Amino acid sequence: MNLETITTREIIILLIPWPLMFIFIRMIINRISSKYYPPLPPGPYPWPIIGNIFQIGRKNTHVHLCKMSELYGPLISLRIGQRVLVVASSSAAASEILRTHDDVLSGRDVSRLLQDKKPTVHNMNLVFTSECDDNWRFLRNIYKTELLSGKALESNATMREEKVIEMVKYLASKEGEDIVIKDVMFVTAMNILGNASLSIDLVDYEGNGIGSGVMDAVRRLVMMIAQPQLPDMFPILGPWDLQDWYKQVMHIIEHDLGSVWEDSIQKKRSRGDFGSSSKDFVDILIEKGFSNQQINALMEELFAAGTETTSLTIEWFVAELLKNKAAMQKVRDEVMKQISGNVVKESDLVRLPYLEACFKETLRLHPAGPLLIPRKAIETCEVMGYTIPKDIQILVNVWAINRDPKIWDDPLKFKPERFIGSNVSYKGNDFGYLPFGSGRRMCPGETMASKLILLTVASLIFNFDWYIPGNINPMEINMDEEMDIAMYKKEPLHVIFKINNGHFKN
Numbered sequence: 001m002n003l004e005t006i007t008t009r010e011i012i013i014l015l016i017p018w019p020l021m022f023i024f025i026r027m028i029i030n031r032i033s034s035k036y037y038p039p040l041p042p043g044p045y046p047w048p049i050i051g052n053i054f055q056i057g058r059k060n061t062h063v064h065l066c067k068m069s070e071l072y073g074p075l076i077s078l079r080i081g082q083r084v085l086v087v088a089s090s091s092a093a094a095s096e097i098l099r100t101h102d103d104v105l106s107g108r109d110v111s112r113l114l115q116d117k118k119p120t121v122h123n124m125n126l127v128f129t130s131e132c133d134d135n136w137r138f139l140r141n142i143y144k145t146e147l148l149s150g151k152a153l154e155s156n157a158t159m160r161e162e163k164v165i166e167m168v169k170y171l172a173s174k175e176g177e178d179i180v181i182k183d184v185m186f187v188t189a190m191n192i193l194g195n196a197s198l199s200i201d202l203v204d205y206e207g208n209g210i211g212s213g214v215m216d217a218v219r220r221l222v223m224m225i226a227q228p229q230l231p232d233m234f235p236i237l238g239p240w241d242l243q244d245w246y247k248q249v250m251h252i253i254e255h256d257l258g259s260v261w262e263d264s265i266q267k268k269r270s271r272g273d274f275g276s277s278s279k280d281f282v283d284i285l286i287e288k289g290f291s292n293q294q295i296n297a298l299m300e301e302l303f304a305a306g307t308e309t310t311s312l313t314i315e316w317f318v319a320e321l322l323k324n325k326a327a328m329q330k331v332r333d334e335v336m337k338q339i340s341g342n343v344v345k346e347s348d349l350v351r352l353p354y355l356e357a358c359f360k361e362t363l364r365l366h367p368a369g370p371l372l373i374p375r376k377a378i379e380t381c382e383v384m385g386y387t388i389p390k391d392i393q394i395l396v397n398v399w400a401i402n403r404d405p406k407i408w409d410d411p412l413k414f415k416p417e418r419f420i421g422s423n424v425s426y427k428g429n430d431f432g433y434l435p436f437g438s439g440r441r442m443c444p445g446e447t448m449a450s451k452l453i454l455l456t457v458a459s460l461i462f463n464f465d466w467y468i469p470g471n472i473n474p475m476e477i478n479m480d481e482e483m484d485i486a487m488y489k490k491e492p493l494h495v496i497f498k499i500n501n502g503h504f505k506n
């Protein structure tokens, strides 16, 4: 063809098919890809730009999400700014996420600010490690073998018993006074972790000691971590810390918490006598060549994950027993019958099945992490006929599952008997009951937490009668919840303890 002879008309005729062709090819590609990628799970219609932020609510998100799942189904998707969030709210959906697809859905959704700025915690402890890679396995293995294994826990049993006796003595010295139970339990949990990791008490029951600010710092840290970050919701904003979030989080981690154990770690390092037989967790970390920054990241995680969860669970446990007189009487009879010495020991716990049933029932109704800790999809995958795209955030609403009437008879009632003679456990194999999560990311502290909580509550029952200040009817205890990542009792529980056996009377 002679190009010089082509007319405008011929050019138009030649060009017209190309856009049509392009549209046609796109339609075919879309058709093919929709064949391979089913849609996102259903969910409420998102508002432009902000998505479903306001529908989720800032407080008690677990309740809002539960209501949405009743409308849209067990697997729903929402938009938080520009990011997609998927929420599982049935045991079948939880099993798909935490078991079937655990390999690709077990990332942690670490804020972009923590990933992009200087590496202070990202990939240095479990909860801030994005993927279950070799580094995460190495850290988890250290926790498991050196601190949380059956053997490691056994070697610390006497220490935990001593710390609980100190708590009982303190409460005996305050007989008849108004006690905020969670504060006392926090000190006990903190000193148990302080002794397991550094061989020291961090604080006494009057609030004196190097760890006096830990409770407040942990609360602030959990609240900050729970806050949605603008750069995560709107990646277009880049890595700018517009809310001063990163600065505040780092101040808590490096200053408020880091300064608590800095001197103790330094003293251990300069002493350098790790040959002794009774090594604590930090001795082992130093021996293995961990830097102070790495140790701080692990200690921060240990105290953030292990103190508030245990103390708030004990608070719910005591509140439920106070409210449920029949259960209280039954558990009291069991404890009084089975404990023969002056104190409760961990070895006694196997003879207290009703106490354990009450503990399981407390965790069912009041899981410390009602939405677990947010996960992230490492790869795109298909769950229950829907697409879960790479990099999206995933929540599992265990609060909703633990109260699902299809699984639990009379689900809102405190009925410990449901666990007697039942095989349902909190070990992560029953997807209708997941207070410690399941799969690769399941709580590694579950055995330590259950030992500590059962020993503490058994000791409170063995030594004291419990009353509510102001002669309030226990049925009127306010059980309202408040949740950020952790779910605590909105109104702190106050209790008056009266000695019932005199073992620890001053």
Ligand code: HEM
Residues within 6 Å of the ligand: 108, 126, 127, 128, 301, 302, 305, 306, 307, 309, 310, 313, 367, 368, 369, 372, 373, 374, 435, 436, 437, 438, 439, 440, 441, 442, 443, 444, 445, 446, 448, 449
């Ligand atoms: C009643 C007490 C506790 C409850 C209810 C609890 C619950 C949980 C839950 C639900 C998760 C998230 C699991 C998931 O995403 O599938 C978790 C993670 C974790 N817990 Fe616990 N926990 C408790 C006590 C403890 C204690 C005492 C420790 C340490 C001594 C601990 C250390 C951790 C750590 C390090 C993680 C992060 C694991 C990871 O991301 O790989 N927890 N816990």
